[in-house]
Amino acid sequence: MNRHAEYQYLDLMSRLIERGDRRIDRTGVGTLANFGAMMRFDLSDGVFPVYTTKRVYWKTAVKEMLWFLSGQTNIRSLLTANVRIWSDWPLSRYRKETGEEITQESFEERIVADENFAIQWGDLGPVYGKQWRRWIDKDGREHDQIAGVIDTLRTDPSSRRMIFHAWNVGELENMALHPCHMVYQFYVSGLGSTAPKLSLMVTQRSSDHLLGNPFNICQQAALLAMVAQQTDLAPGELIWSGGDVHLYLNHLEQAKQQLTREPRPFPKLSFARKPASIDDYRIDDFIVEGYNPHPPIEAPVAV
Structure with missing residues (x-):
């Protein structure tokens, strides 16, 4: 029997607690950190990798991804959707x-x-959605990276250039938070077969392992499912690569609690419809079945 894929996440958590490098970080809270990690999740048959050893509010995570895809950068639309995960930064500035x-x-x-x-x-400021959908070059031209990737998937699926990213060096200092999940690269396997599959690799420079990573994996899997549907491909693998992977020092007890729990089967994801484009998805389009997690574990956000 194959080992549950969530153990990749739990093993990283154990490694951070046991062998993490103790560091003072930007927030002043302090972390236990390791450098360099990888996880792989098979999304075949509709598997949706929402962690089960604590409840992950997958709707909130997906709403955030839809907000990124909209190109918006103001928290007002997030708050009207009952998503409060970005409020800390503008509140601190105010x-x-x-x-x-x-x-x-x-x-x-x-x-x-x-x-x-x-x-x-x-x-x-010019955070994720601005760079994904409205990157401005030196000549003032606007570039929609998401639309470009989808077009290439349809016209040249063997391309090695199906990438979008948010690390715009010239605008980093104007962002409330520098991009953590930086580079997204797509790959189509089984070209020429009856069922080619779309995979996605995400490179993340900085990963809050307790709070951030569960959201990131969920929403990146949702993005892969959306792009696969739009390009008539089957979902393949989500491959996640982390740089500075860390546990905040005020998250250690919560992490130890989570490690006492056994993973349960991942839920399945399907769509209520096929929207006309990547811009037309709504949270009600996502049908998630069979999610039966352990209770939530609360922890403070480091700003």
Whole structure:
């Protein structure tokens, strides 16, 4: 019997606890870190790698991916979709620049209620979606990397150039957070067969193993499924490559708790319809069946 794929994640967690390099990081919280890791998830037959040793709020993760694909950079649309995972960064900036010790709830309410306030305080700078969909070159021309990849998959699926990324050196300092999941590369196997498969490799420079990685794997698998549907290919493998993989020091007890749990079968993903384009997916299009995780494990976000 094959070992459950989630053990790749748990083994990395054990390695961080046992042999992680203790470091003071950008946030000041401190981490246990290792450099260089890889995980592979087979998405054949609709397998959706949402970790089961704690509940992962997969809808929130997928909503974030849909927000990336929209090209938006303001948290207002995320908040209207009940997604609060990006609020910490603009809230921190607001408190620092105004001196007002506003609560996160009140800040988010103002972002949603007041468009002008959202424009001033809710924008994250030229983060993921801006670079994926609206990269501006030196001549002022706009480049849609996602559309380019999908077009190449349809016209030249053996290409080695089916890549998009967000590490725009000239705009890094204007981003609320430098891109963590940086490079996405697609590959089609079985060309010429009756059932070619689409695989995706993601290179991630920095990975918060307890909180960030479960979301990243889920949403990257969702992206692979969407692009496969749009290009009439079957999903193949999601391959994840991590650079600085770390556990925050205030996540250690939560990690140890998670390691006591046995993985359960991954759920299955299907779509309610085939949208007209990659831009037309909605959260209601995602049908996830058979997700039966252990209870959630709460932990603070390091900003």
